[in-house]
Amino acid sequence: MSAGEPEPEQGPEPGTVRPGGRTARVRAAVLQAAGDVLAEQGFAHLDLGDVARRAQVGRTTVYRRWGTVTALVADLLQDMAEQSLPRTETGSLLGDLRANARLVQRTLTDARQGPLFKAVIAAATWDARTAEALHRFYDTRVAEWAPCVRQAADRGEVPEDTDAHEVIRAVSAPLYYRLLTSDVPLDRAAADRAAEAAAAAARAGAYVRHHKRT
Amino acid sequence: MSAGEPEPEQGPEPGTVRPGGRTARVRAAVLQAAGDVLAEQGFAHLDLGDVARRAQVGRTTVYRRWGTVTALVADLLQDMAEQSLPRTETGSLLGDLRANARLVQRTLTDARQGPLFKAVIAAATWDARTAEALHRFYDTRVAEWAPCVRQAADRGEVPEDTDAHEVIRAVSAPLYYRLLTSDVPLDRAAADRAAEAAAAAARAGAYVRHHKRT
DNA sequence: CCATTAAAGGAACTGGAGTCCCGTTATGAG
DNA sequence: CTCATAACGGGACTCCAGTTCCTTTAATGG
Numbered sequence: 140m141s142a143g144e145p146e147p148e149q150g151p152e153p154g155t156v157r158p159g160g161r162t163a164r165v166r167a168a169v170l171q172a173a174g175d176v177l178a179e180q181g182f183a184h185l186d187l188g189d190v191a192r193r194a195q196v197g198r199t200t201v202y203r204r205w206g207t208v209t210a211l212v213a214d215l216l217q218d219m220a221e222q223s224l225p226r227t228e229t230g231s232l233l234g235d236l237r238a239n240a241r242l243v244q245r246t247l248t249d250a251r252q253g254p255l256f257k258a259v260i261a262a263a264t265w266d267a268r269t270a271e272a273l274h275r276f277y278d279t280r281v282a283e284w285a286p287c288v289r290q291a292a293d294r295g296e297v298p299e300d301t302d303a304h305e306v307i308r309a310v311s312a313p314l315y316y317r318l319l320t321s322d323v324p325l326d327r328a329a330a331d332r333a334a335e336a337a338a339a340a341a342r343a344g345a346y347v348r349h350h351k352r353t
Numbered sequence: 354m355s356a357g358e359p360e361p362e363q364g365p366e367p368g369t370v371r372p373g374g375r376t377a378r379v380r381a382a383v384l385q386a387a388g389d390v391l392a393e394q395g396f397a398h399l400d401l402g403d404v405a406r407r408a409q410v411g412r413t414t415v416y417r418r419w420g421t422v423t424a425l426v427a428d429l430l431q432d433m434a435e436q437s438l439p440r441t442e443t444g445s446l447l448g449d450l451r452a453n454a455r456l457v458q459r460t461l462t463d464a465r466q467g468p469l470f471k472a473v474i475a476a477a478t479w480d481a482r483t484a485e486a487l488h489r490f491y492d493t494r495v496a497e498w499a500p501c502v503r504q505a506a507d508r509g510e511v512p513e514d515t516d517a518h519e520v521i522r523a524v525s526a527p528l529y530y531r532l533l534t535s536d537v538p539l540d541r542a543a544a545d546r547a548a549e550a551a552a553a554a555a556r557a558g559a560y561v562r563h564h565k566r567t
Numbered sequence: 568c569c570a571t572t573a574a575a576g577g578a579a580c581t582g583g584a585g586t587c588c589c590g591t592t593a594t595g596a597g
Numbered sequence: 598c599t600c601a602t603a604a605c606g607g608g609a610c611t612c613c614a615g616t617t618c619c620t621t622t623a624a625t626g627g
């Protein structure tokens with residue numbers, strides 16, 4: 140096999156060589172417009188042509204830079220991931236988990252972020268790249284909060300070999316489940332209940348690693 | 354207001370007047386084909402024309418009877434809902450919840466049902482009708498299992514005023530959360546952990562109604 | 568076994584999402 | 598400031614999902 144043949148030679152991704160000035164302005168306008176459509180009309184009406192018109196940007200540009208709705212949604216998630224709120228420390232496991240639960244609840248009921256998360260989850264079920272982006276996003280978020288479980292273990296609130304990540308996931312899980320499978324709106328009470336349940340289960344040792352019980 | 358004007362007069366839904374013979378055969382073939390596509394290629398490739406070809410059915414027929422991918426997926430869910438497995442009773446809350454968790458886990462990892470559930474959840478995020486169908490489906494399923502929590506309360510395993518539906522949802526939540534936000538496959542250990550966590554939290558009183566704690 | 572007509576199905580048609588081509592703008596390097 | 602070219606943008610074009618129209622098949626009632 141001879142290498143060095145005139146391959147299709149796909150250069151660097153558009154927008155990476157001259158990311159300043161206009162390019163950045165275009166990206167911001169498009170993401171803004173896409174977020175607007177999601178918040179106003181939902182994922183179903185997210186059309187690249189429509190987004191281009193709203194963003195006052197050439198249709199060609201949107202197709203060249205993003206190409207598909209799922210890619211656009213994934214980029215929107217990427218953009219949101221950069222504005223991560225810092226973890227608050229309250230001194231108790233229940234307090235920390237409640238802070239986390241309320242943060243998630245506020246995010247999911249937010250007029251802009253809520254629809255976005257629904258859209259990303261939907262997009263992830265039929266596009267592998269988006270799914271990967273979504274998984275990384277949650278891995279990161281969970282890792283950010285996991286230390287509070289570690290601290291609780293040091294304080295003796297939960298068993299030493301508790302799986303911290305699993306506890307953090309246990310806080311979010313009921314909120315997302317309700318968001319997706321029910322029409323009852325997510326309220327603060329639901330968040331507090333999720334936090335309390337996770338804390339209680341953790342204390343009872345339901346999240347210890349290498350489970351040996353029957 | 355005078356009634357009886359010559360309204361657009363949209364007759365009964367197609368397939369409701371002569372549901373026997375060919376009509377039933379067509380419905381079965383289409384749902385079968387749709388399920389095949391979902392299992393093999395996922396929601397993204399679910400195209401009505403393709404489904405029609407696989408089902409050896411006229412394209413027009415599929416468009417007339419279902420019209421959209423979401424409607425077809427909703428009907429698929431309806432069809433699946435009819436084959437509901439009976440609840441098993443083990444005599445203990447943990448045993449019952451574990452049975453439920455394992456049932457959910459088996460369903461979500463099933464080659465046909467797993468992709469279907471992902472698809473339905475995705476479809477529900479952008480189509481109100483599908484969302485309603487999905488919500489009803491889960492309300493029904495949760496209600497089927499709730500009695501086991503009631504029985505546990507009678508046995509004194511959990512507080513008297515425990516919200517039974519909330520406990521059942523707490524069992525499924527971590528499984529769905531992991532299905533959607535992670536690439537780690539759902540195994541039986543995850544199911545057992547979900548059941549144990551829900552049981553522990555319920556015992557600790559995290560699901561009592563009219564919460565008054567701080 | 569007919570007659571009625573609900574429902575299926577073939578085929579041509581249409582509109583708009585996505586692509587292509589090429590001229591225009593303005594970024595970033597020297 | 599000047600130049601090379603990355604990235605944008607308008608407009609024509611393509612292609613196929615979804616619709617329409619009409620013919621054929623067969624489910625149901627008598």
